[in-house]
Amino acid sequence: MPDFEHSAGVAPGRLPQAAYAENFEDLHPPLGSHAAQVAADRCYFCHDAPCVTACPTEIDIPLFIRQISTGMPEAAARTIFDQNILGGMCARACPTETLCEEACVRTAAEGAPVEIGRLQRHATDTLISADVHPYERAPESGRRVAVIGAGPAGLACAHRLSMKGHRVVVFEARRKPGGLNEYGIATYKTVGGFASREVDWLLSIGGIEIRPGCLGDDLDLAGLRRDYDAVFLAVGLAGVNALALDGESAENVDDAVAFISDLRQAANPGCIPVGRDVVVIGGGMTAVDAAVQSRLLGARTVSIVYRRGRDRMNASGFEQDLALRRGVRIITNARAVRVSAVDGRVREVEFVRTREQGGNLVDTGEMFRLPVDQLFRAIGQRFDLLAGGLEIAGGRIRACENGRTSLEGVWAGGDCTGGGEDLTVTAVAEGRDAAEDIHRFLVGD
Amino acid sequence: MADLSTKFAGIRSPNPFWLASAPPTDKEYNVRRALDLGWGGVVWKTLGLDPHIVNVNGPRYGVVWGADRQLIGMNNIELITDRPLDVNLREIKSVKRDYADRAMVVSLMVPCEEDAWKFILAEVEQTGADAVELNFGCPHGMSERGMGSAVGQVPEYIEMVTRWCKANTRMPVIVKLTPNVTDIRFPARAAKRGGADAVSLINTLNSITGVDLDAFCPEPAIDGKGTHGGYCGPAVRPVALHMVAEIARDQETRDLPVSGIGGIGTWRDAAEYIALGAGNVQVCTAAMTYGFRIIHEMISGLEHWMDGKGHPDIGAIRGRAIGNVTDWQYLNLNYVTKARISEDLCIGCGRCFAACEDTSHQAIVVRPDRVYEVIDEECVACNLCVNVCPVEGCITMERLPAGALDPRTGQTVKQDYANWTAHPNNPAANGGG
Numbered sequence: 001m002p003d004f005e006h007s008a009g010v011a012p013g014r015l016p017q018a019a020y021a022e023n024f025e026d027l028h029p030p031l032g033s034h035a036a037q038v039a040a041d042r043c044y045f046c047h048d049a050p051c052v053t054a055c056p057t058e059i060d061i062p063l064f065i066r067q068i069s070t071g072m073p074e075a076a077a078r079t080i081f082d083q084n085i086l087g088g089m090c091a092r093a094c095p096t097e098t099l100c101e102e103a104c105v106r107t108a109a110e111g112a113p114v115e116i117g118r119l120q121r122h123a124t125d126t127l128i129s130a131d132v133h134p135y136e137r138a139p140e141s142g143r144r145v146a147v148i149g150a151g152p153a154g155l156a157c158a159h160r161l162s163m164k165g166h167r168v169v170v171f172e173a174r175r176k177p178g179g180l181n182e183y184g185i186a187t188y189k190t191v192g193g194f195a196s197r198e199v200d201w202l203l204s205i206g207g208i209e210i211r212p213g214c215l216g217d218d219l220d221l222a223g224l225r226r227d228y229d230a231v232f233l234a235v236g237l238a239g240v241n242a243l244a245l246d247g248e249s250a251e252n253v254d255d256a257v258a259f260i261s262d263l264r265q266a267a268n269p270g271c272i273p274v275g276r277d278v279v280v281i282g283g284g285m286t287a288v289d290a291a292v293q294s295r296l297l298g299a300r301t302v303s304i305v306y307r308r309g310r311d312r313m314n315a316s317g318f319e320q321d322l323a324l325r326r327g328v329r330i331i332t333n334a335r336a337v338r339v340s341a342v343d344g345r346v347r348e349v350e351f352v353r354t355r356e357q358g359g360n361l362v363d364t365g366e367m368f369r370l371p372v373d374q375l376f377r378a379i380g381q382r383f384d385l386l387a388g389g390l391e392i393a394g395g396r397i398r399a400c401e402n403g404r405t406s407l408e409g410v411w412a413g414g415d416c417t418g419g420g421e422d423l424t425v426t427a428v429a430e431g432r433d434a435a436e437d438i439h440r441f442l443v444g445d
Numbered sequence: 446m447a448d449l450s451t452k453f454a455g456i457r458s459p460n461p462f463w464l465a466s467a468p469p470t471d472k473e474y475n476v477r478r479a480l481d482l483g484w485g486g487v488v489w490k491t492l493g494l495d496p497h498i499v500n501v502n503g504p505r506y507g508v509v510w511g512a513d514r515q516l517i518g519m520n521n522i523e524l525i526t527d528r529p530l531d532v533n534l535r536e537i538k539s540v541k542r543d544y545a546d547r548a549m550v551v552s553l554m555v556p557c558e559e560d561a562w563k564f565i566l567a568e569v570e571q572t573g574a575d576a577v578e579l580n581f582g583c584p585h586g587m588s589e590r591g592m593g594s595a596v597g598q599v600p601e602y603i604e605m606v607t608r609w610c611k612a613n614t615r616m617p618v619i620v621k622l623t624p625n626v627t628d629i630r631f632p633a634r635a636a637k638r639g640g641a642d643a644v645s646l647i648n649t650l651n652s653i654t655g656v657d658l659d660a661f662c663p664e665p666a667i668d669g670k671g672t673h674g675g676y677c678g679p680a681v682r683p684v685a686l687h688m689v690a691e692i693a694r695d696q697e698t699r700d701l702p703v704s705g706i707g708g709i710g711t712w713r714d715a716a717e718y719i720a721l722g723a724g725n726v727q728v729c730t731a732a733m734t735y736g737f738r739i740i741h742e743m744i745s746g747l748e749h750w751m752d753g754k755g756h757p758d759i760g761a762i763r764g765r766a767i768g769n770v771t772d773w774q775y776l777n778l779n780y781v782t783k784a785r786i787s788e789d790l791c792i793g794c795g796r797c798f799a800a801c802e803d804t805s806h807q808a809i810v811v812r813p814d815r816v817y818e819v820i821d822e823e824c825v826a827c828n829l830c831v832n833v834c835p836v837e838g839c840i841t842m843e844r845l846p847a848g849a850l851d852p853r854t855g856q857t858v859k860q861d862y863a864n865w866t867a868h869p870n871n872p873a874a875n876g877g878g
Contacts (some may be wrong), residue, residue, distance in 0.1 A: 041512030047795030
């Protein structure tokens with residue numbers, strides 16, 4: 001048997017087949033109904049609960065937890081979906097440790113919050129698994145809305161518009177709907193094809209049609225404005241920031257988002273090739289997702305290298321700990337300066353040590369090198385500018401409250417706008433709120 | 446080390462913890478296991494006349510659970526022993542012979558005829574048992590046949606049967622009372638008049654633990670029907686503590702020994718009963734929930750507490766709280782307190798605010814950053830905020846010193862004790878305060 005595990009270069013199948021199933025199982029396994037009762041009992045049903053304030057979609061968390069504790073997870077699910085139709089994915093993918101669970105008074109009291117994320121999953125899974133869709137459409141309004149992008153913002157907007165009786169056409173550039181839920185979240189956070197099941201469940205309200213289409217390619221904004229009563233842009237961030245390094249064009253210098261996406265779409269993780277020695281450059285969730293999954297695929301060494309200190313990393317403390325527990329090394333205050341290749345393939349990266357000085361990052365002059373078979377870029381994504389007269393702010397579409405853009409009849413939300421923190425839950429809130437505003441616009445309220 | 450031994454109604458036991466008459470004391474096997482683990486004594490499950498009764502063949506118990514299926518309250522529809530009398534008598538004799546230092550009390554329930562009592566008392570005497578307990582408490586099944594709580598709810602019957610028993614045995618007679626009455630002092634007084642050496646209480650409360658909402662049937666269900674059972678366990682402890690205290694401070698029964706029963710599962714529960722006058726305690730539901738080994742915690746906990754407080758023996762704590770149980774009318778109306786919320790301990794849940802704002806006196810205000818503060822002008826010191834606060838010690842009731850102004854009433858707090866009997870608003874007060 002070949003020694004896959006330690007062979008140099010980028011290779012699939014580094015581990016025995018059985019190891020993949022174990023490595024990519026649910027990060028937070030579902031609570032059984034008794035465990036959910038016990039977890040729910042820890043909720044104090046706070047007045048003006050801080051967890052609700054911390055939730056971008058403002059789910060009535062104490063209420064849904066109380067509904068679980070009375071044996072009514074279906075009612076709890078309805079409470080969640082009223083505010084967040086993608087509450088199932090948010091229960092899995094939200095960095096709850098920096099949102100509701102950080103705000104939970106039990107975090108202050110004893111360092112152990114109520115397990116809000118897992119309770120939310122318990123409730124939402126109850127309805128989605130039973131394939132029960134709890135909403136009905138209002139009578140047909142006769143209005144049509146185009147939604148560009150079937151990611152969290154687009155789907156949330158489409159669902160709310162459909163509830164209000166409007167017909168929605170969602171244009172999606174990729175093969176499957178779901179956006180980052182389908183392509184961008186680590187595999188172990190959403191197992192069992194949940195993202196696509198959730199989209200099917202969401203669409204079962206009716207009144208929403210998903211069509212292939214890509215703005216700037218086969219679609220143009222002027223045509224959409226002409227053909228539809230309103231347009232909601234939720235196109236996400238298509239571009240990946242480059243490292244801007246000499247040698248970056250070498251083979252096996254890859255985008256972390258593409259790696260994560262390939263892994264999500266793979267029927268068997270073992271088919272996805274991974275380097276023996278992997279370096280991920282970046283400090284956010286994407287960096288952690290790529291690094292951890294590289295380890296899970298059998299990489300011998302994996303290092304995250306971030307140019308600033310640990311405290312400046314966008315990845316939460318929980319995510320950083322997860323990486324460390326999985327054997328990822330986190331190197332901070334180091335900036336990549338050169339990529340070296342052998343036979344066209346990346347072989348080594350050189351870094352310079354940095355330090356913060358009066359708010360600026362400066363090089364110290366101290367250098368070090370890491371051997372690398374595969375180098376991932378994870379230093380953020382960028383919005384690829386659209387033509388069509390939209391005002392841009394900070395490199396993204398300028399949208400005011402409720403997602404109104406500079407163009408009449410055009411709204412925008414999700415990562416392509418500048419408001420949120422590039423989280424699924426924020427995108428859902430923006431899609432939902434834009435839908436309410438579009439509805440008011442359409443019915444002249 | 447504190448001395449836990451007791452002499453209750455003339456019956457000696459090495460500690461105050463007896464197992465109550467119930468399923469745990471139904472037969473020799475269980476009782477030997479309990480005594481081996483250190484229980485001070487047992488009250489053998491109630492004997493009756495042959496032919497022995499039969500039990501239902503479906504569920505006998507129903508419970509009320511907390512979130513983690515913690516057993517909060519339990520009810521049962523089991524009757525007295527369903528084994529032949531001679532089997533029980535033989536086993537009682539065998540156990541008592543081997544455990545001479547433990548209390549062996551035998552619970553009895555026979556029809557309200559003197560001959561029946563005379564017969565069974567003679568049989569029990571043969572076993573060497575230390576005492577009998579008259580089961581006037583069982584509220585289900587047997588009560589339909591004129592026994593159990595059907596006797597316990599009629600003071601005249603209690604007195605009559607107790608008198609028969611005292612006339613027909615040299616053994617001490619303990620009368621077990623039902624709580625399913627409006628005033629526990631009347632049955633206790635009747636037992637005393639009949640010559641009882643002690644009373645034990647409480648037996649179980651009439652109860653339905655729940656309703657199956659699919660079958661629309663009370664639980665526990667027997668073939669689609671249910672009947673009331675007897676409720677016990679932690680949930681009934683406050684009811685029992687009150688009844689024990691009432692007997693302990695009643696002029697007629699204050700000297701009558703009381704064996705405390707009802708929701709006792711820890712050393713602290715026992716200490717509270719003893720402080721309210723119980724000479725010992727009986728345990729059932731906690732043993733049925735966790736097994737007999739709980740006795741180890743109860744003994745060690747009581748010893749530690751007594752040693753820590755310098756109480757040398759049970760006599761040093763027995764009845765110590767009775768003098769502080771009084772009628773409402775004698776409570777000091779010049780005792781003025783205000784709630785105080787510790788900002789350091791507060792975790793910001795806001796339950797105090799919700800409770801006070803919605804259901805009390807709107808005496809808590811929310812400051813920025815979830816800081817909760819008591820408005821003294823509104824606070825009536827009801828204690829609800831303390832009760833709903835999840836953090837022990839975070840909210841306290843602080844007494845206003847004499848001479849301080851109570852901003853709620855606009856009056857100065859007085860030093861002297863003054864109660865309702867002399868209050869100017871009391872129409873019955875003589876001449877006012």
